[in-house]
Amino acid sequence: MAPAFSTEGEARLKKLLGRYPDRRAALIPVLHLASREFGFLSREVMEYVAGRLGLPEAYVLTTATFYTMLPKRPLGRFHVQVCVNVACHLRGADGIVEHLERRLGIGPGEMTEDRTFSLEGVQCLAACGTAPAMQVNDDYYEDLTLAKVDEILDALRSSAGGAA
Amino acid sequence: MSLPPTVANAAPGRGHLLRLAPGESVVTLDRHLALGGFSAVRKALVMGPQAVADEVRRANLRGRGGAGFPAGVKWGFLPKDSPKPRYLVINADEGEPGTFKDRYFLERDPFPMLEGMIVSAYAIGAKTAYLYVRGEFVKPIAMLERAVEQLHRGGYLGKSVLGSSFGLDIHVHPGAGAYVCGEESALLESLEGKPGRPRNKPPFPAVVGLFGCPTIINNVETMACVRLIADVGAERFVAMGLPKDGGPKIYGLSGHVKRPGLYEAPMGTPLRKLVYDFGGGTIDDRPIKGIIPGGSSTPVLGSEHLDVAMDFDSVKAAGSMLGTGAVTVFTEGTCAVRLLTRLAAFYAHESCGQCTPCRDGTGWMERVVSAIEEGRGRPGDCDLLLSIANQIMGNTICALGDAAAMPVIAFVERYRAEFEEHVARGGCPFEGGHGHGHGHGHEGGNP
Numbered sequence: 001m002a003p004a005f006s007t008e009g010e011a012r013l014k015k016l017l018g019r020y021p022d023r024r025a026a027l028i029p030v031l032h033l034a035s036r037e038f039g040f041l042s043r044e045v046m047e048y049v050a051g052r053l054g055l056p057e058a059y060v061l062t063t064a065t066f067y068t069m070l071p072k073r074p075l076g077r078f079h080v081q082v083c084v085n086v087a088c089h090l091r092g093a094d095g096i097v098e099h100l101e102r103r104l105g106i107g108p109g110e111m112t113e114d115r116t117f118s119l120e121g122v123q124c125l126a127a128c129g130t131a132p133a134m135q136v137n138d139d140y141y142e143d144l145t146l147a148k149v150d151e152i153l154d155a156l157r158s159s160a161g162g163a164a
Numbered sequence: 165m166s167l168p169p170t171v172a173n174a175a176p177g178r179g180h181l182l183r184l185a186p187g188e189s190v191v192t193l194d195r196h197l198a199l200g201g202f203s204a205v206r207k208a209l210v211m212g213p214q215a216v217a218d219e220v221r222r223a224n225l226r227g228r229g230g231a232g233f234p235a236g237v238k239w240g241f242l243p244k245d246s247p248k249p250r251y252l253v254i255n256a257d258e259g260e261p262g263t264f265k266d267r268y269f270l271e272r273d274p275f276p277m278l279e280g281m282i283v284s285a286y287a288i289g290a291k292t293a294y295l296y297v298r299g300e301f302v303k304p305i306a307m308l309e310r311a312v313e314q315l316h317r318g319g320y321l322g323k324s325v326l327g328s329s330f331g332l333d334i335h336v337h338p339g340a341g342a343y344v345c346g347e348e349s350a351l352l353e354s355l356e357g358k359p360g361r362p363r364n365k366p367p368f369p370a371v372v373g374l375f376g377c378p379t380i381i382n383n384v385e386t387m388a389c390v391r392l393i394a395d396v397g398a399e400r401f402v403a404m405g406l407p408k409d410g411g412p413k414i415y416g417l418s419g420h421v422k423r424p425g426l427y428e429a430p431m432g433t434p435l436r437k438l439v440y441d442f443g444g445g446t447i448d449d450r451p452i453k454g455i456i457p458g459g460s461s462t463p464v465l466g467s468e469h470l471d472v473a474m475d476f477d478s479v480k481a482a483g484s485m486l487g488t489g490a491v492t493v494f495t496e497g498t499c500a501v502r503l504l505t506r507l508a509a510f511y512a513h514e515s516c517g518q519c520t521p522c523r524d525g526t527g528w529m530e531r532v533v534s535a536i537e538e539g540r541g542r543p544g545d546c547d548l549l550l551s552i553a554n555q556i557m558g559n560t561i562c563a564l565g566d567a568a569a570m571p572v573i574a575f576v577e578r579y580r581a582e583f584e585e586h587v588a589r590g591g592c593p594f595e596g597g598h599g600h601g602h603g604h605g606h607e608g609g610n611p
């Protein structure tokens with residue numbers, strides 16, 4: 001089925017376009033919207049966005065591929081991004097990463113078979129004073145310990161409805 | 165789930181950038197008004213744009229985004245006679261590893277920054293301002309959009325700010341996860357919907373900026389300082405810091421300190437005071453091995469530098485940079501080589517690839533540092549690292565190249581024996597190899 005924004009998506013698009021004197025400037029916010037609505041930016045979605053903004057497809061492609069936060073592949077229902085930079089490293093990030101890998105059975109850049117979790121090592125999340133830190137979808141989790149990671153994963157799993 | 169960082173005002177009654185009361189998680193608009201909110205905008209509207217700009221110049225406010233360029237001087241670079249609209253763009257990309265200060269304003273206390281934006285836009289003659297926020301801050305972005313709507317409804321934004329003839333719109337714009345977009349010209353490219361590749365300068369953004377128009381780019385904390393200046397005046401602002409480097413500063417403490425967090429103190433507060441008085445000293449009182457004074461790109465210092473005053477000129481004189489004032493401390497027992505692998509990997513990942521020295525050099529440095537850490541280092545690798553870094557320095561379009569090279573040079577120079585030992589032994593000399601340095605993730609942190 002061809003992609004199409006939801007009613008709320010359309011309202012958001014209209015609002016975003018009103019912010020800039022130039023349509024291209026709305027591209028990144030609109031790509032964020034599209035990845036929310038369609039899960040990730042497939043070639044089809046990028047074509048759709050290009051059409052909606054009246055921009056050449058090449059503009060959409062070059063911009064989408066430059067930014068790590070614009071997903072070009074499907075992610076797990078919970079996308080776990082754990083910081084591996086200095087401040088977190090000093091506070092035990094390596095142990096957190098190992099623990100996540102063990103608990104989820106996947107490495108960075110991978111997704112669980114049931115598509116519930118995907119894992120990524122990321123750069124500083126601006127949570128260095130509450131390191132180690134990770135982000136799951138829109139939420140930050142800070143001052144992590146292994147026990148806290150277990151609690152978070154268990155809560156996410158049960159909210160996904162089942163013991164994965 | 166997300167906990168507030170330790171937030172403390174070390175000089176109550178003097179600076180008031182950090183205002184979160186104990187137990188409070190967000191400063192609402194009502195609370196902002198109760199704390200005298202919008203007095204700065206009201207005063208500015210009476211003073212007139214030129215007088216506000218003069219006041220900011222007299223306050224010797226140095227930009228809080230890292231480079232410390234005087235804000236008033238930057239504003240003065242705007243062309244006087246251009247018929248084009250002017251833009252104000254606020255850099256809320258906060259990506260410099262170690263730095264978490266702007267997040268405080270974005271997530272917990274946005275109105276001083278927004279008020280500073282109104283004052284600044286008025287002073288420079290901008291009718292539109294963009295707040296470019298790093299994309300990871302999804303919830304803060306939604307909150308900031310609501311805050312801007314509240315200001316519109318309250319008559320603080322829109323066609324007529326507080327009934328005056330000055331009109332302003334503020335738009336919140338999300339980034340998408342690229343550190344280089346914190347560099348001001350890359351940020352403009354990104355805001356225009358393009359890949360965030362830094363522009364060649366000159367022309368500088370003040371002359372040719374957003375959509376080809378004159379543009380002022382300032383940091384979030386800089387905006388909170390502008391508000392303070394308009395509110396209390398340049399003299400009092402200067403008295404909150406140093407004569408040539410005015411105002412209070414928000415310092416961040418991270419790494420192996422007992423009480424990491426954000427601390428507001430006069431510009432020029434000694435490092436020792438930050439680490440020992442505010443931070444409570446090091447975990448288990450271990451000796452300090454290194455201090456990264458202002459974000460990951462600033463050259464690492466040692467305990468012999470504890471008496472350095474944390475202002476732009478003093479830290480520079482000590483051989484490093486104040487940067488963002490984000491202090492990361494590490495103690496004896498930390499492997500310096502392994503720590504550097506994290507920084508080297510970061511810069512290699514974030515290079516935009518436009519300049520050969522930066523693109524190839526950052527990748528090369530990462531490979532050499534990792535090889536040393538993993539026991540595959542070769543004699544001469546230290547000199548190789550220094551030579552790669554020195555070939556990057558000063559030879560790139562933007563300062564990311566230098567930012568990648570400086571920590572490599574500083575680490576190799578300061579911990580050379582440790583690098584050589586890794587090479588000689590064919591591995592990490594620290595107990596437990598890669599496992600060391602763990603296990604205090606649950607200490608310190610929140611009050």
Ligand SMILES: Cc1cc2nc3c(=O)[nH]c(=O)nc-3n(C[C@H](O)[C@H](O)[C@H](O)COP(=O)(O)O)c2cc1C
Pocket residue numbers: 226227228229230231232233235255256257258259260343344345346347348349381382383384386562563564567
């Ligand atoms: C690679 C790189 C990343 C930067 N990241 C940021 C950032 O995240 N936030 C910021 O305010 N300034 C950042 N800067 C500095 C900006 O280019 C610019 O100097 C600053 O936003 C100006 O604001 P100020 O004058 O108020 O400090 C960065 C610079 C470079 C070279």
Ligand code: SF4
Pocket residue numbers: 344361362514515516517518519520522523560561562563564565566
């Ligand atoms: S120095 Fe690096 S990040 Fe900056 S423009 Fe050149 S390649 Fe890009």
Ligand code: FES
Pocket residue numbers: 083084085086087088089123124125126127128131132133261262263
């Ligand atoms: S280093 Fe991990 S949040 Fe900054």
